[in-house]
Amino acid sequence: MKESVFTVTQNSQIATLTYLMRLDGDCSDIIRPGQFVNIRIEGLFLRRPISVCDLADNRLTIIYKTVGKGTEIMAGMKPGQELSLLTGLGNGYDLSKAGDSPLLIGGGVGIPPLYYLARKLREEGKAVTALLGFNRKEEMFFENEFRELGCDVTVTTADGSCGTKGFVTDAIPAGHSYFYTCGPEPMLSAVYRATVTSGQFSFEERMGCGFGACMGCSCRTVTGYKRICKDGPVLEKEEILWED
Amino acid sequence: MGRLSTELCGIELDSPLIPASGTFGYGYEFAELYDINMLGTFSFKGTTAQPRFGNPTPRIAETPSGMLNAVGLQNPGVDAVISEELPKLAKVFRKPVMANVSGFSVEDYVTSCAKLDSQSQVGWLEVNISCPNVHGGGMSFGTDPDLAAEVTKEVKKVTGKPVIVKLSPNVTDITAIARACEDAGADGISLINTLMGMRIDIRRRKPVLANRTGGLSGPAILPVALRMVWDVYEAVSIPVVGMGGISNAEDVIEMMMAGACAVEIGSANLTDPFVCRDITEELPGLMDRLGIKDIKDIIGAAHNG
Numbered sequence: 001m002k003e004s005v006f007t008v009t010q011n012s013q014i015a016t017l018t019y020l021m022r023l024d025g026d027c028s029d030i031i032r033p034g035q036f037v038n039i040r041i042e043g044l045f046l047r048r049p050i051s052v053c054d055l056a057d058n059r060l061t062i063i064y065k066t067v068g069k070g071t072e073i074m075a076g077m078k079p080g081q082e083l084s085l086l087t088g089l090g091n092g093y094d095l096s097k098a099g100d101s102p103l104l105i106g107g108g109v110g111i112p113p114l115y116y117l118a119r120k121l122r123e124e125g126k127a128v129t130a131l132l133g134f135n136r137k138e139e140m141f142f143e144n145e146f147r148e149l150g151c152d153v154t155v156t157t158a159d160g161s162c163g164t165k166g167f168v169t170d171a172i173p174a175g176h177s178y179f180y181t182c183g184p185e186p187m188l189s190a191v192y193r194a195t196v197t198s199g200q201f202s203f204e205e206r207m208g209c210g211f212g213a214c215m216g217c218s219c220r221t222v223t224g225y226k227r228i229c230k231d232g233p234v235l236e237k238e239e240i241l242w243e244d
Numbered sequence: 245m246g247r248l249s250t251e252l253c254g255i256e257l258d259s260p261l262i263p264a265s266g267t268f269g270y271g272y273e274f275a276e277l278y279d280i281n282m283l284g285t286f287s288f289k290g291t292t293a294q295p296r297f298g299n300p301t302p303r304i305a306e307t308p309s310g311m312l313n314a315v316g317l318q319n320p321g322v323d324a325v326i327s328e329e330l331p332k333l334a335k336v337f338r339k340p341v342m343a344n345v346s347g348f349s350v351e352d353y354v355t356s357c358a359k360l361d362s363q364s365q366v367g368w369l370e371v372n373i374s375c376p377n378v379h380g381g382g383m384s385f386g387t388d389p390d391l392a393a394e395v396t397k398e399v400k401k402v403t404g405k406p407v408i409v410k411l412s413p414n415v416t417d418i419t420a421i422a423r424a425c426e427d428a429g430a431d432g433i434s435l436i437n438t439l440m441g442m443r444i445d446i447r448r449r450k451p452v453l454a455n456r457t458g459g460l461s462g463p464a465i466l467p468v469a470l471r472m473v474w475d476v477y478e479a480v481s482i483p484v485v486g487m488g489g490i491s492n493a494e495d496v497i498e499m500m501m502a503g504a505c506a507v508e509i510g511s512a513n514l515t516d517p518f519v520c521r522d523i524t525e526e527l528p529g530l531m532d533r534l535g536i537k538d539i540k541d542i543i544g545a546a547h548n549g
Contacts (some may be wrong), residue, residue: 001277003518040515045462046306047515069306086517122522206302208313208515212273213320215289216304218297225297225318226266230273 001088001211002029003045006060008081009072015141018109019075023060026138029088030055032094032222033117034165034202034234037062038210039068040084047086048210049210049229051182051202053112054119060087063112063141067164086121089164089210089231093200098126100175103199104151105168105191107183113202114182115142115149120150129176133187137161169194181224194221201235201240248527250540252506253406253483255340255367260500260539261520264510265290265344265370265410266315270329274513275336277378278503278521285331287342287370288325289331291360293301295321295353300454305443310440310462310489311511314455317346317375322356330363330476340367344410346375347385347395354398354438363402369405371395371423374412374437375459385526386412386437389424408432412472413465414440418472419479426480433476434485434508459512465489468501477503477544491519492524500539501546 006025014020019123030037030052037060048070066072077083077133093113098121104114111132121128130151134140136159146153155163156171164171168183169190179199181191188201205228210217212230219226221239226232252270263274265287274280298318305312319325323346333341343366347353353371360366373386373395385391392409399407409425411418413436422433438459443452451457477484486504490496491512500509512519515538527539536542 001517003516043307045309045311045511045515050418088360132369135387136491206304208304209517210512213269213517214304214313214514215298215315216313217301217314218303218318220297 001086002026003084003086007084008077008079008083009059010079011077013075017066017139018063018067018139018141020061020063020075021074021192023062023083023085024058025060025085027055027058027060027087027191031088031091033120034092035088035090036114036210036233038086038089038207039092039158040230041073043073044070046208047210048088049207053201054115054116058134060103063109065109070108090136092199093180093202095120095124097178097198097200101127101129101175101177101182103173103176103179103180104128105172105181106130106181107168107187108139110181110183110187110202114180115145117180118146118151122151123221128152129173131156131173133183134158134162135159182216191242192242195237199237200234201237203228203235204233225230247498247531247538248409248524249538250506250543251443252284252485253368253408255406256280259284259524260496260506261343261524262286262506262508263513263520264508265372267513269331269508271276271337271341272332273371273519277517280337281339281522282524285339285342286337287344287508288329289299289319289342290317290346290372290375291319291322291325291356292317292346293322293355295319295324301450302454303458305452305458307443308464309439310395310460310464312443312453312456312458312460313438313454314453316455320357326359326363330365342368342370342408343364344370344372346372346499348396350398353395354402357399358402361405366405368408368432369399369403370408370434371399371409372410372437374410386421387415389420392421393424393428396425396430400429406431408434408435411435412437413468413472413488414422418484419475422476422480426482430482432483433480435476436465436472436488439465439468440528461489462536463489463491466495470498473499473502473504491531493523496523497530497534497536497542500542501544503542503544503547505540
């Protein structure tokens, strides 16, 4: 983990309530797709954890949805603004298990970390299928970016306004070697039941610190208690225990 | 000894800064970030006789100038703390450490304290009678002078190490609790634990925290903590460790002038993991500007005159 100052270079709306921000700063501690950064926002006590969407040299891309006070303040930020980030947080996805034809399943703002993952897997020559789920057409983003990486892309919308009508679990293709997923918990739970191969799930939780100190985001797993922020956010399918 | 040195229950501290229990784990996450041996000591994660998962999530909520937590004393239990955590802690921290202990009965406290008493690196036992986030125990010991005294008296029987009792602010008269602990043999008092509070998600029409209520910490509670440290300093003659909302060097000076011989820093570590290092570096310059030669000279200084 590192704490460093980043400078916003771009902050633009790319879909309904959805923003893409690029920042320049020291990204040397970000070593795997699926990791996240924790952003200090002036006037708020807790930092805001946001997953890494892409990374090139020392330029970071994040995509966030305005869901509360923190992300609403972020949406108003202008290029040139400096922000304190903790970087290199979380375990990230393990790419070594992908096999030849991994499937990436993303829902809404769970999609961004899968983009960096897709890019890395494509660099390794994998045949990557991306299954991207949204509520409706106006909330869609990045389907073309995944295509530009050479992924086979399928889109679902809950209202049928674009792509296959329904949820991602209505469109899971057969024949993939492994899967990686990120999205809202009901979707993750449905993906867990609908998939036949092994895979990795990235979870979201309200966090205190984001680096393993406060036990604010603990969950039970087959292998004991884990902290979403430090031992996660990525858990293997076999270790997940669903509660409720 | 340096300008920052102070003393806590007969043990010299190189610095008055003590990361508070529950915000610093067992030290090793922070040891990757900076040399934690610059700290006076730290109070490790609250330990109970049995392992605990704690409360369901969400356990964290934001508040104006602070946060609520309802972690609920997640910890591996005293036996695992001794066999697994303390050896790891010893690799990164070479000073006496403060062992924070919680319980649900007097027997729980006695069991954990007796076991931790046998650990050479444990310098102090911080007996937490003030956790607001557990049911059936925890804070109830800290809201009744007789129960507070009983826990203190029984724990004192099983340890030769200094016993510091950590008090709850969720009481009408904190000085009555502090005096009861002192009379029962406490070697020191630390305060304040978090203030009980809650938040409601207005879209879902439900409390934000799964536990419904949580403990408020952060800069929002600094003035409450200062007032209570001030009062307890006047009420007892044993050392007082002050905490609650400290987030910079000025806050440290203020808390010590209120009567604290050392200070604990809690939730500031969570939003700025380097805060204790940075305060350590800033204190000498601030002391110069304020005409303070040695930091221990200002303990209770605001009470004079």
